[in-house]
Amino acid sequence: MRVRLMHGILCCCDEGSSAAVFFRPDGRALKMKVTPAALTLIRALSDVPQRIRDLPCRDAFERLCVLEVLRDAGAGAPGKRKRA
Numbered sequence: 001m002r003v004r005l006m007h008g009i010l011c012c013c014d015e016g017s018s019a020a021v022f023f024r025p026d027g028r029a030l031k032m033k034v035t036p037a038a039l040t041l042i043r044a045l046s047d048v049p050q051r052i053r054d055l056p057c058r059d060a061f062e063r064l065c066v067l068e069v070l071r072d073a074g075a076g077a078p079g080k081r082k083r084a
Contacts, residue, residue: 002049003067006074013042022073030073038066
């Protein structure tokens with residue numbers, strides 16, 4: 001399975017920060033407190049679909065939980081494979 005940020009979502013989070021902010025095209029923002037492990041995963045997200053298991057996170061369960069929270073908040077979207 002692949003995952004990506006929704007089109008137009010921008011993420012700002014500094015190395016070592018305890019928060020990530022996601023900006024939507026309509027001007028709304030979502031600020032999330034994050035653990036250092038989740039921060040590494042969040043910084044790796046982009047609008048290009050990536051395999052979930054390839055995203056950096058020490059704990060597979062934490063990786064799924066972080067992605068689920070982002071999906072529920074409207075920041076993440078399932079990645080779709082392009083057909084030739």
